[in-house]
Amino acid sequence: MNIKDTAESWETLSSRRPFQGKKTAVVSDEVRMPDGSAATRDYQAHPGSVCVLAYDEEGRVLVLKQYRHPVRHRLWELPAGLLDVPGENPLHAAQRELYEEAHVKAEDWRVLVDFFASPGGSDEAIRVFLARGLADAEGDRFEVSEEEADMEVARVPLADLVRGVLAGDLGNPGLTNGVLALQAALAAEGGPDALRPAQSPWPARPYEA
Numbered sequence: 001m002n003i004k005d006t007a008e009s010w011e012t013l014s015s016r017r018p019f020q021g022k023k024t025a026v027v028s029d030e031v032r033m034p035d036g037s038a039a040t041r042d043y044q045a046h047p048g049s050v051c052v053l054a055y056d057e058e059g060r061v062l063v064l065k066q067y068r069h070p071v072r073h074r075l076w077e078l079p080a081g082l083l084d085v086p087g088e089n090p091l092h093a094a095q096r097e098l099y100e101e102a103h104v105k106a107e108d109w110r111v112l113v114d115f116f117a118s119p120g121g122s123d124e125a126i127r128v129f130l131a132r133g134l135a136d137a138e139g140d141r142f143e144v145s146e147e148e149a150d151m152e153v154a155r156v157p158l159a160d161l162v163r164g165v166l167a168g169d170l171g172n173p174g175l176t177n178g179v180l181a182l183q184a185a186l187a188a189e190g191g192p193d194a195l196r197p198a199q200s201p202w203p204a205r206p207y208e209a
Contacts, residue, residue, distance in 0.1 A: 007203065013038055023047065023082060046117075046124035048205040050094040051080040051174035053112055053182055054104060054131045055192075061161055061179065062102055062134070065152040076156075076164075077172045078128070089207050091198045094129045102153060103141045107133030109198035113181040116204070117173055125204035128178040130185075130192055158182060 011032040019026040025045040030038050054062035067074045081097040083090060091109060098104050110130045117124040161179040164170040185192050199209055 010034075017045075023084070042121075044122040044124065046122055047086075048083040048090075048125045049080055049117075049127075049174070050083065050090045050097065051078040051126060051128040051178060052094045052098045052106075052131050053078055053128055053178040054098060054102065054106060054134055055158070055182065056132075056134050056155060058155075058157075059159075060155040060157050061182075062104065062153070062155050063161070063175065064101060065154070067150075073171075075172045076161075076170055076175060078174050078178055080174055083205060087207050089199075089209060090127050090202060090205065091129065094127075094131075098131060099137050101151070103137045104134055105137045106131035107135075110192060110195035111198060111200045112185070112195060113177050114202060114204065115173075115177055125202070126174060126177075127202055127205070128174055128181065129198065130182060130195060132192070158186075 013030040013032055015027060015029045017025050017027055024047070026042060027045045028040060028042045031041050033039050052062075056062070062079065063076050064079060065074055065076050079097045079101040081093060081100075083093055094109070095105070098106065108131070110132075112128045112130040114125065114127050116122075117126055158179060161170065161175070162183050165176045165179060170176060182192070185195055188194065
């Protein structure tokens with residue numbers, strides 16, 4: 001049995017945007033259902049995101065602790081950012097975010113996992129990269145602002161993060177998907193070297209290489 005998600009689009013009878021923000025919007029679509037009736041589906045239109053699981057030679061993951069107002073929590077997360085430019089290469093965006101948020105560069109990049117953040121209410125697609133061969137970036141550190149100004153940066157053993165996810169102590173989706181995917185990759189035949197290349201196609205967010 002071939003277990004694989006498939007692209008499909010039901011007929012959209014009408015579409016409007018009751019709210020347009022700086023980066024995201026709320027979309028209200030009237031959709032034709034399989035039985036012929038119409039139903040309204042409201043969701044967040046999102047440009048997409050990238051995350052970086054930076055994994056060092058000591059088996060530690062670089063993580064950041066950042067305040068997230070919608071959930072009223074300060075969460076441990078992976079370096080991450082929006083795909084602000086339509087068609088932007090996600091690898092380039094991930095490399096930028098690792099530099100800006102942690103002042104770190106990496107020699108080896110792979111696609112670790114792709115997923116939809118909340119497919120029942122948002123079209124946000126997230127790609128998590130595995131970055132290895134870490135080193136400090138050259139030049140001055142990027143100047144952060146707003147909620148990023150007081151971020152805490154740490155390197156935590158992967159095993160501790162896996163335990164935290166399974167215990168319900170860590171809830172950021174990029175981090176939870178990333179650390180569990182890396183744990184699975186380490187146990188699989190070929191290990192992380194068998195992961196997809198960094199420039200692999202991403203149908204959810206097509207881009208130019």
